[in-house]
Amino acid sequence: MEFKHTPIMLEEVIEGLNIKPNGIYVDCTVGGGGHSFEIAKRLKSGHLYAFDRDSDAIKKSSQVLEKFKDKVTLIKSNYKEAPDILKTQYGIDKIDGFLIDLGVSSYQIDEGERGFSFVHDGRLDMRMDKEEKVVTAEEIVNTFSYEELVKIMKEYGEEEFASIIAKNIIKQREKEKIETTFQLRDIIENSMPKKVVYSRGGASKKVFQALRIYINGELEGLDELLEKLIDLLGENGRGCVLTFHSLEDRIVKNVFKLESTNCICPPKTPICICGHKAKIKLVNKKPIVAGEKEQKENSRSTSAKLRIIERI
Numbered sequence: 001m002e003f004k005h006t007p008i009m010l011e012e013v014i015e016g017l018n019i020k021p022n023g024i025y026v027d028c029t030v031g032g033g034g035h036s037f038e039i040a041k042r043l044k045s046g047h048l049y050a051f052d053r054d055s056d057a058i059k060k061s062s063q064v065l066e067k068f069k070d071k072v073t074l075i076k077s078n079y080k081e082a083p084d085i086l087k088t089q090y091g092i093d094k095i096d097g098f099l100i101d102l103g104v105s106s107y108q109i110d111e112g113e114r115g116f117s118f119v120h121d122g123r124l125d126m127r128m129d130k131e132e133k134v135v136t137a138e139e140i141v142n143t144f145s146y147e148e149l150v151k152i153m154k155e156y157g158e159e160e161f162a163s164i165i166a167k168n169i170i171k172q173r174e175k176e177k178i179e180t181t182f183q184l185r186d187i188i189e190n191s192m193p194k195k196v197v198y199s200r201g202g203a204s205k206k207v208f209q210a211l212r213i214y215i216n217g218e219l220e221g222l223d224e225l226l227e228k229l230i231d232l233l234g235e236n237g238r239g240c241v242l243t244f245h246s247l248e249d250r251i252v253k254n255v256f257k258l259e260s261t262n263c264i265c266p267p268k269t270p271i272c273i274c275g276h277k278a279k280i281k282l283v284n285k286k287p288i289v290a291g292e293k294e295q296k297e298n299s300r301s302t303s304a305k306l307r308i309i310e311r312i
């Protein structure tokens with residue numbers, strides 16, 4: 001299957017990074033290489049280090065970025081390791097910008113057999129890194145307890161029908177193993193009032209998102225990664241983060257708020273005792289959203305939020 005992914009808010013991201021031709025840049029989520037291509041194009045003596053945990057993404061982006069191969073280093077790794085890899089393997093202790101474009105690519109969603117989509121039938125897998133030995137969605141729905149299933153759906157999907165869906169998953173798996181995305185989708189849809197199924201535009205979206213986040217530990221260590229990347233940024237260096245749901249956006253917003261604040265003492269403290277100093281400034285007070293045209297052309301962009309910061 002052809003790897004297709006349209007980069008979200010491409011112009012806004014490139015403008016936000018304010019690329020210096022001799023700068024060192026880090027793309028933590030290279031995906032299909034769309035954003036990276038535009039970064040690499042603007043580099044002269046600079047260099048781009050691009051990470052992804054999915055080997056298909058690394059393969060695709062190495063083709064897309066072929067003509068910039070002297071300026072781009074592709075690294076198959078979880079982005080949590082990126083700051084350490086940059087320091088220990090490449091001797092990089094200052095960067096001029098970073099990009100994190102969170103979540104899954106359209107390719108991962110459209111490739112049915114990866115199990116990310118309730119629109120395509122496929123095995124319930126949902127691992128972003130196919131070589132990683134982590135639990136799959138199939139193992140979760142067939143072996144996890146009622147309480148564990150409810151917790152995952154509530155915590156990572158904010159699914160209000162979590163209890164009834166969990167009950168129905170357990171009832172169904174006693175009859176037959178749940179192996180495919182369509183089997184799971186049917187259980188979810190049959191657990192909700194028809195009115196909700198039709199009004200939601202993707203009734204299974206929240207549960208699929210919850211499983212994906214849990215399996216890939218998508219929220220774990222995101223705050224720590226942001227802290228480490230901020231520390232790596234040189235003066236005036238820029239960071240851009242694209243989020244697609246409130247759980248990840250909250251983490252990004254909180255780290256950026258904390259690191260752009262001078263004193264974090266409780267409000268009534270007469271003089272500052274914390275000594276906290278702002279490391280960054282917010283380039284935009286409010287997150288940027290995709291323009292009307294992009295939202296019409298690419299439905300994935302409708303939930304996207306872009307936050308940009310600058311190191312001071």
Ligand SMILES: C[S@@+](CC[C@H](N)C(=O)[O-])C[C@H]1O[C@@H](n2cnc3c(N)ncnc32)[C@H](O)[C@@H]1O
Nearest residue numbers: 007029031032033034035052053054078079101
């Ligand atoms: C939205 S796509 C990025 C698309 C990319 N900006 C482009 O223009 O094509 C997100 C990518 O992040 C990768 N990813 C998600 N979590 C990751 C993690 N913890 N470490 C490394 N890559 C990750 C996914 O495998 C996916 O390829």
